[in-house]
Amino acid sequence: MNRWSPQPAPEEADGLILFDGVCVFCSRWVRFVIAHDPERRFRFAPIQSETGRALAARYGIDPEAPQTNAVVWGGRIFFKSDAALIVLGQLSGTRALAGLRAAPRFVRDPAYDLIAQNRYAIFGRTETCMVPSAEDRARFVA
Incomplete structure (x- = not known):
């Protein structure tokens, strides 16, 4: 079993x-999930928070240099491309993308890793975690 299974x-x-929470790309991902999750199934923990750490x-996961996002679903925690595809499979308008999980992880994760390793250079980094709107604040755990 690999470390990110x-x-x-x-x-x-x-x-x-x-x-x-300081990754611009990751914060956009959270905003995307919020926008496509009318059932409000997902909650969010920035890795910089007490709960996230x-x-x-x-x-x-090293909170100082995270290599992956993660999602808890069905009593299991998923990492890297598994995590993203699990979430996409639950969202309005993106459910079909969950079918990409049929591809082996050793094929999917290198693409995930390439983006993850370069996310700050490509998308940027902020000094502070994103601030959710008042409407979405209850979905964030500290």
């Missing part, structure tokens, strides 16, 4: 997305 996470709340530590 899905792992049991029965004590974690389903729908929790762990993301890099604790979750990262439990699952082997």
Whole structure:
């Protein structure tokens, strides 16, 4: 089993997305999820928050240099391309993209890694985590 294989996470709340809160690309991903999740199934924890750091530590993610986002779904935690495709499979208008999970992880994850390793250079980095709107604030855990 590889380090980023899905792992049991029965004590974690389903729908929790762990993301890099100072990454512009990651913050856009969160805004995209919010816009396409009218059922409000997903909640968000920036890795820079107390909750995010604790979750990262439990699952082997370095909060100082995160290599992956993560999502808890169905009592398991998913990483890298699995995490993104699990989320897309639940969102309005993107469910068909979940079919990409049929491709092996060793094919999908190198593309994910290329973006993740260069995300700050391509998309930018902020000094502080994104600030959600008042309407969405309850979906963020600290």
